[in-house]
């Protein structure tokens with residue numbers, strides 16, 4: 671294992687790791703949905719459930735990223751941030767930046783749908 675890799679390289683690997691996790695997650699969800707969907711048809715036809723799909727496995731967490739530091743340049747001192755509480759983007763909660771909101775049309779629609787005026791009031795089911 672490489673010992674002297676730069677923090678930038680660590681951060682790159684960390685991001686790659688989380689990107690891979692997200693990819694596997696999406697694949698697994700998709701496969702599970704397909705399985706649930708087709709499984710019922712298979713059962714009705716054959717009387718037994720189909721063998722479960724072989725799902726892709728999650729990648730191993732890169733060992734070199736355990737001690738990763740934020741490393742962002744602080745406004746006040748210019749020193750690199752030493753925070754070890756790192757988010758998926760490889761930065762700490764102060765330097766990662768806030769979410770800029772939904773990107774896709776579906777995401778924007780979902781966000782709108784979650785607004786207070788469009789959701790059922792609490793306890794609405796009890797009032798019927």
Ligand SMILES: [Zn+2]
Pocket residue numbers: 740741742751752753761762763764765
């Ligand atoms: Zn930081």
